[in-house]
Amino acid sequence: MIAEISVVPIGKGTDLARYVAKIVKIIDESGLDYKLNAMGTVIEGDSERVFDLIQKCHNKMLELSERVYTTVKIDERKDKKVNMLEHKVLAVEKELGKILKK
Structure with a gap:
């Protein structure tokens, strides 16, 4: 499973x-594979660990x-x-015949 998450505090400027x-x-x-991007973070792993991580992230932000x-x-x-x-x-790059910016 891959999941992209974005956790945003409201009212913090x-x-x-x-x-x-x-x-x-x-x-x-967490030890899971992930990639941070400008709009969120993509996480890869088995569904139970990914869902658990999403909940931990959300709850941490609720503390803040x-x-x-x-x-x-x-x-x-x-x-x-x-x-x-x-x-x-890689599949998209193959279709385009070139390496994309990352």
């Missing part, structure tokens, strides 16, 4: 890096803020056992 860093630390310490907005997108496949973090990008 416009510079949120210090809050996001606390969540990324939890993700990093009175209101939290969390979005989650999930892609889970039974037919392929590959690293989807890499596979999805």
Whole structure:
């Protein structure tokens, strides 16, 4: 399973890096594969561990803020056992015939 999450504290201003860093630390310490991007973080692992991690991230932000907005997108496949973090990008690059910016 891969899941993209974004955990945002509401009412904490416009510079949120210090809050996001606390969540990324939890993700990093989880041992799951992940990629941070400008709009969220994509996490890969078995569904139970990914869902548990999402809940930990959301709850941590609730400790830091009175209101939290969390979005989650999930892609889970039974037919392929590959690293989807890499596979999805490589498949598009193959179709385009070139390596994309990362």
